[in-house]
Amino acid sequence: MLESPRTGTVAQRVFLVEPHHAIDFSSAGLPPVLSTPSLIWFLEHAALDAALPALEPGEITVGVHVDVEHLAATPLGQRVTCTARLVRIDGSLLSFQVEARDEHELIARGFHKRRAVIAARMAKRIEAKRNPPS
Helix, strand or coil: CCCCCCCCCEEEEEEECCHHHEECCHHHCCCCEECHHHHHHHHHHHHHHHHHHHCCCCEEEEEEEEEEEECCCCECCCEEEEEEEEEEEECCEEEEEEEEECCCCEEEEEEEEEEEEEHHHHHHHHHHHHCCCC
């Protein structure tokens, strides 16, 4: 990392819930709502955005842990704001407190950890799994 990121650094991702973000519970008589996997995607990307300014060229962060409680349903068309706040730094491991709010209430909260890695080194490891030696 170029510099140690500062605890308290915050980033947000804002989006509108669209059909491809939703899970369909129509068989239970409910409208489609934001799915948990889609919500976590946006929370992870908010944390990624918070980490980016501290990274050196060729570095990325990868998600290594997610602990999120999805508290409330959000229907299609609602605006959701996902916030990640850096709360702990342990070497290359960055820990974030995350939360999401729709236009009415808190819909999720939890923690997410990301590790800073060298992209080229990770690419080699991935390629080795794709093409193991004979």
